[in-house]
Amino acid sequence: MASVLKHPGLKPFNLALIQLGRIGSDKAANLKHAREMVIKAATTANKKPDLIVLPECFNSPYGHVHFPVYAEKIGFIPGQPYDVEASESESVKMLSSAAKETGTWLIGGSIPERDSGDNNVYNTCTVYSPKGELVTIFRKIHLFDIDIPGKIKFKESETLTGGKTPTFFDTEFARVGLGICYDVRFSELSMLAARQGCHLLVYPGAFNMTTGPLHWELLQRARAVDNQVFFSMCSPARDPSAGYHAWGHSMVVDPMGKILVEAQDGEDILYTDIDPTTFTEARKGIPVTTQRRFDVYPDVSKSS
Numbered sequence: 001m002a003s004v005l006k007h008p009g010l011k012p013f014n015l016a017l018i019q020l021g022r023i024g025s026d027k028a029a030n031l032k033h034a035r036e037m038v039i040k041a042a043t044t045a046n047k048k049p050d051l052i053v054l055p056e057c058f059n060s061p062y063g064h065v066h067f068p069v070y071a072e073k074i075g076f077i078p079g080q081p082y083d084v085e086a087s088e089s090e091s092v093k094m095l096s097s098a099a100k101e102t103g104t105w106l107i108g109g110s111i112p113e114r115d116s117g118d119n120n121v122y123n124t125c126t127v128y129s130p131k132g133e134l135v136t137i138f139r140k141i142h143l144f145d146i147d148i149p150g151k152i153k154f155k156e157s158e159t160l161t162g163g164k165t166p167t168f169f170d171t172e173f174a175r176v177g178l179g180i181c182y183d184v185r186f187s188e189l190s191m192l193a194a195r196q197g198c199h200l201l202v203y204p205g206a207f208n209m210t211t212g213p214l215h216w217e218l219l220q221r222a223r224a225v226d227n228q229v230f231f232s233m234c235s236p237a238r239d240p241s242a243g244y245h246a247w248g249h250s251m252v253v254d255p256m257g258k259i260l261v262e263a264q265d266g267e268d269i270l271y272t273d274i275d276p277t278t279f280t281e282a283r284k285g286i287p288v289t290t291q292r293r294f295d296v297y298p299d300v301s302k303s304s
């Protein structure tokens with residue numbers, strides 16, 4: 001793994017998750033509501049959050065037929081400055097202005113994105129600084145293709161292409177790793193982020209009514225404990241009239257695997273104080289980060 005610059009260290013901060021409701025077929029209405037909820041998250045709490053998170057696929061209904069219809073061109077090139085004013089993406093413009101107006105970091109859930117070059121459609125998360133700069137994007141790497149007979153069949157790969165780039169970004173208070181929903185099942189991705197010094201992993205997600213009750217909490221607590229990091233997934237609210245019923249239950253888990261905050265299934269805003277002491281004490285008390293036996297499992301990710 002290429003060496004990366006160290007983050008100066010985790011500081012206390014407040015994290016807000018928006019379990020967004022009213023996501024329908026009208027994209028303009030979805031964007032308007034998401035914007036209102038970001039402003040609400042930033043202005044109604046006792047303590048202003050430092051980082052706000054929206055859920056997976058917040059500007060369109062969730063389904064493979066919808067992705068190409070709602071897809072927007074973003075045209076972000078890593079390492080190059082991005083001109084939000086000139087962006088073709090109305091979602092990017094809205095998220096950037098909401099981050100700037102509230103002066104908070106914003107993880108803009110995910111939106112369907114059409115690549116300007118290869119024309120493929122991706123499930124893409126965009127991240128904004130408090131100045132409204134688009135600092136990075138992350139394209140969902142593992143596509144949600146499952147078939148549980150009689151329960152749920154879903155095939156994102158009908159219209160989406162998987163991303164290839166594990167991604168993290170630095171704020172003044174933490175290094176934050178990104179994933180999207182189904183990515184949580186692949187422990188390698190969160191392991192990689194943790195090895196790169198991430199303190200918090202955030203995965204906008206939309207689990208379903210079959211796997212949600214069994215795996216949503218389990219996977220987040222597992223990834224948190226495996227890696228001794230804070231872990232959070234932010235879901236849309238459940239809408240019984242929608243084609244896809246999201247599990248909801250957005251949550252934040254600490255590095256000991258304790259759930260710090262959890263939503264139910266309706267629209268909600270959750271706030272959590274992230275305390276660096278939990279992070280350092282977990283690693284000090286259970287020092288797995290220094291006990292790994294790479295002599296025994298040097299290349300475990302590639303064995304069958």
Ligand SMILES: NC(=O)CCC(=O)C(=O)O
Pocket residue numbers: 056143144180181182183185205206207208211212215
């Ligand atoms: N949007 C998704 O990737 C859903 C993943 C999911 O429900 C799962 O069980 O995994």
